Amino acid sequence: PATLGLLGGGQLGRYFVEAAQGMGYPVWVLDPDPASPAGRVAARHLCQAFDDPDALQALAGACAVITTEFENIPRPAVEWLDARACLRPGPRALSIAQDRLEEKAFLGEIGVAVAPWQAVLAGQTPEVRMDAGGPAFPAILKTARLGYDGKGQVRLAQAGELPAAHAELGLVDCVLEAQVELERELSVLVARTADGANEAFPVAENTHHEGILHLTRVPARVGDEPRERATAIARHIAEQLDYQGLLAVEFFLTVAGELLVNEIAPRPHNSGHYTQDACTVSQFEQQVRAVCGLGLAPALLTTPVAMVNLLGDLWPAAAEPDWQGVLAAGRARLHLYGKAEARSGRKMGHINVLGLPGEDDAGAAASTAEALWQGLAEAVDGGVA
Ligand code: ATP
Ligand code: MG
Ligand code: MG
Known part of the structure; x- marks a missing residue:
């Protein structure tokens, strides 16, 4: 080929x-x-x-x-x-996904709900618009471009903090958005080909630590209605972008029951790593299929699963973590990225913990994933103390 x-x-x-x-x-x-x-x-x-x-x-x-x-x-x-x-994907999808201002405007135009927001632009005196649709407090100021893993964000308790927060972010173009009360965070990966065929992966439930993804579990603990709505919204976004490739959509399910889109990513996604071991196709093979115009594979869950991220913080000074304990758990699949330098907050690998026969939710897998992560974290703390 x-x-x-x-x-x-x-x-x-x-x-x-x-x-x-x-x-x-x-x-x-x-x-x-x-x-x-x-x-x-x-x-x-x-x-x-x-x-x-x-x-x-x-x-x-x-x-x-x-x-x-x-x-x-x-x-x-x-x-x-x-x-x-x-x-593939083309310039429009990339441009929208790399700028939160364009992204929010686009989502609004195609009728997708997002948290209340307003623009805070470079070179303008920042002012909070309290009119309908503007943000309520507490709120988060996010740089429009280049943020990831929660970097380029400042939380604000009240409107008076905006000038200082904007200065802290370098007075660049930003989005000010209301901090919503989260019931769950969800994500959906959808693949779409040039001829319009699409295939969505199962809805994932995500937990973050300090703005960085920590744990993903599938199936997500949500009812059929939000599950189906999230999948439909992801397909709708892909359709409206005339998307070619693999698209990730992050959602907030609020305590009030609203389903809001947080952001989109025009690529595979950390929260889709569970597909490597627990689906009929991985997000990466599906990306190859989508961009090459091959038939898309059915993207079905084969077993409940939990994925936990391994950040550089888990590496003891000048040593490798002790992987034996992880590998001894037969239901755990260890994935290491081979990065030489283990910096704090840097994604170094992940573990997928698979459900066992008879388990119909990801509860046991998530507990095991957390326990394995805890063991690695304690080994570092113990080493330092
Ligand atoms: P990524 O690494 O996913 O690209 P990012 O730096 O683009 O992250 P966001 O996804 O905007 O950051 O935010 C990171 C996390 O912070 C979210 O997953 C969520 O947990 C929390 N968060 C962000 N915005 C809000 C909000 N408006 N209300 C409540 N929580 C929020
Ligand atoms: Mg992002
Ligand atoms: Mg995000």
Whole structure:
């Protein structure tokens, strides 16, 4: 088969490369980091900036289809590639997903509910609009661009804190949104091909620690109604973007029962790692299928599952965590990204804990995942003390 191109070289990209290679497609990866997880397993690693003209030329010349695992590709590079190669998803979806102001406006236009929000723009005196639709407090100020894992966000108890919060974020374009009371956080992955076929994965339930995903469990503990509505909204967004590839949609289910979209990601998603071990197809193989215009695979859950993230904080100073305890749990699948440097907050790997026959929810899997994580965390705390 033809060669595929990938923008971005993180762990999401590494799993895409492995899936594609397993299906017979060589992959070229563009990522400036020489140690990027995907670059190291790619047929060719273009170790250049995302807007390097020679690198873009090489990708466009060699690759039948180019996709992404990272949304913050500079817009001129995206447009250059789109004009000369088959870029999936295309510039509109990437542009919307990389800017919270565009994203909120788009979701509003297509009738998808989001938390009350307003723009706070660079070069303007920040003012809180208390009119209908404006944010209520407490609220969160988020940079429009480049935020991830809760970075680029400041929480505000009241309107008077806005100027200081805006200054703290560098006076760049921001979104001010109401902090909603969460019953659950959910996410849905949907794959869509150029001919309009789509396939959604089961709804995932997510727990965050300090703005970073900690645990995902599937099935989510929600009723049929919000479950079906979340899936329908994800399909609707993909449809309205004329999306080609794999799209992730993050949701808030509020205590008042509202289902709001938090944000979208034009790529595989951390909360979709459970699909590697507990679905009829992984999110990464489905991404290959979607961008190559192959038939989409049915995306069904084969067993209840819980995924727990392994951040760099779990690495003792100058040592590897003790993986034996994790591997001894037969229902746990350990996935490590091979990153050399274990920085605090950095995603280094994850564990998928599978349900056992007879379990019809993810309760036992989630307890085991938490216990394994706790064991690793205590080993670090113990080592330091
Ligand atoms: P990601 O790594 O998912 O891209 P991000 O940096 O873009 O994260 P958000 O998804 O906006 O950040 O927020 C991170 C987390 O903070 C959310 O998953 C949620 O737990 C909490 N959060 C964000 N916005 C709100 C809100 N309006 N109300 C309540 N909680 C919120
Ligand atoms: Mg985000
Ligand atoms: Mg998020």
